[in-house]
Amino acid sequence: MADSIDKDSVLVIGLGRFGSALAGTLDHLDRRVLGVERDPELIRTWSGRIPLVEADATNPEALEQLGVRDFHTAVVGVGTHLEASVLITGNLVDFEVPQIWAKAISAEHGRILRRIGAHHVVYPEYDAGLRVAHLVSGKMLDYIEMEDGFAIVKMAPPKELWGFTVGQAQVRKRYGVTIIGVKPPGQPFQYATDETRIDPTDVLIVSGDSTLLERFAARP
Template sequence: MSDRGDRPASGTTPAAHAAERKGPDRDAGVLVIGLGRFGSAIASTLDRLGQDVLAVEQDARLVAQWAGRLPLVEADASNPEALEQLGAKEFGVAVVGVGTSIEASVLIAGNLVDLGTPQIWAKAISAEHGRILTRIGAHHVVFPEADAGARVAHLVSGKLLDYIEVEDGFTIVKMRPPKELQGFTLAQSNVRQRYGVTIVGVKSPGVDFVYATPETRVSANDLLICSGHADLLERFAARP
């Protein structure tokens, strides 16, 4: 992690930034390429969390918009020489936030693969785009629009207050308790055996979140954090 007091100034040249990044303690940062909605959200959040982050953007308009707000380099990341000049190979993680141009996205990801970047996250705008990114070596491919749409569909179609699908159908949700649980302990309601879901924790109004135990008693105003397969959670949440 770098000293944020000496981070590169916004709009610095690739060569100058490469010079600043020399040294073994500068090899775990995050390189975010593309400052559209997706990339800028990632870069600004990482920066706020104190991560060593460098944003790369080719569009002069976006560079001007983010200048002074993020560590930023104006460069064309589809050019492998530009990536080498800004010291891209010294970053532990790279995020390809370019989505509007599939060609540019694929070129940038391929350049990062050639540089041996340990972790490459890439945004995809279609299944075909995602397959190409995976085949050329991107380690993680994300579909922000599709994932957000699926999540919202689960929220608007039932009683779920929040929904996170982890992997292979395993899901974590926030929900109100069905009436049959209200006033009973988890041991009495026997949720896991009856419905195949696990109540991980309970949040009561004005009280800190607590991890659930068999003795945890559920009230009508509580919020439940539950885990399990998406289908089972949907059926459980649909109960009156």
Template sequence: MSRKSQDRLGAVLVIGLGRFGSAVAFTLAEQGREVLAVEKDPQLAAQWSHRFTVIEADSTSKEALEQLGAKDFNVAVVGIGSSLEASVLTTANLVEMGIPEIWAKATSRDHGRILEKIGAHRRVFPEFDAGRRVAHMVAGRMIDYIEMEDSFTIVKMRPPFDLRGFTIGEAKVRERYGVNIIGVKSPHEPFEYATAETRIGEDDIIIVSGNVELLDEFAARR
């Protein structure tokens, strides 16, 4: 491996600085990660150039990507959503260059299937995923919602009224509702991993895991 490649092992290549790509690049930079962003639009490139390194280039050109050293990165994020053709061509270029981990934004299920077939390792559906999160959150007392795999989900929520004042063991949460309370955050207190003896207060926030349908039912309880 070249010295240049070794220097960029922890760096991330972000292509496309729309709302999704710029949020990814900005957050990575805030975390102290090295970011190289590629943006075709000169105005967007200029807008973000003071936050992280931005190169104005056309990512649909494999030659352009090779010239900026794209193949030295282990991780690349394709944030292009305005053009299906540009998204697919850019992703295909990265696949051909052998980037080990490619994340690509998809604007539809069909777009996602195309990205998968050409070799993208991870497909991200920002609008769809955000819509699902909001739908689950407005339906009950959920504050945050993370869906993992095979319907396994973790939520942050206010406790149902019939749990307040009881310990998790007394409420028999697992037996009665089929979900697990894995943590509790009381006001002005540090986060606490839950046990059967943990008592739920009316002002607490609880972290609960389980099947998404059971969690929806649990969160809808009064």
């Protein structure tokens, strides 16, 4: 049964801002996506824009009728209603959906979701706040935190690097971070080598420990 499941199939439950953005993007990427929402107003809002159905996913029978067993991935976009979030996630676990992603609005909420079997827990509001905080506090143009304090940032080059190659700058030795790539204005991204020259108008893609990246990005 599991071998016959389309691995590109995604069931998105809850079409609030998070769920609708997710479902719309997946549909645009030609994934087989189905949105599930019980609010008639949201159904009317998204009708004709993404594949969807009106149903109450807290009810196992409703999920059964939707063919939940045919989906490789399910995303629980319900976050503000804790009881509904937990019930829906539990139902998906009972149906043995291979990959279950669930939205959480607090650390406690996330722990509960993991305990009942969610494979991945996401914190959209927290992650967005963390990202914006890093952007407004320095010269970073974008910020993505991975795991265990590792992050990737897009930033303008500090003045001390202007006119030097990556090899000459010795950023990894001096600051403990790695320049992954350089993007000159109007030019495509290029992976950095020791010979890559850094100009004032370039954009750097840098990876490393988030604390070290903060220090590096704060340099004039």
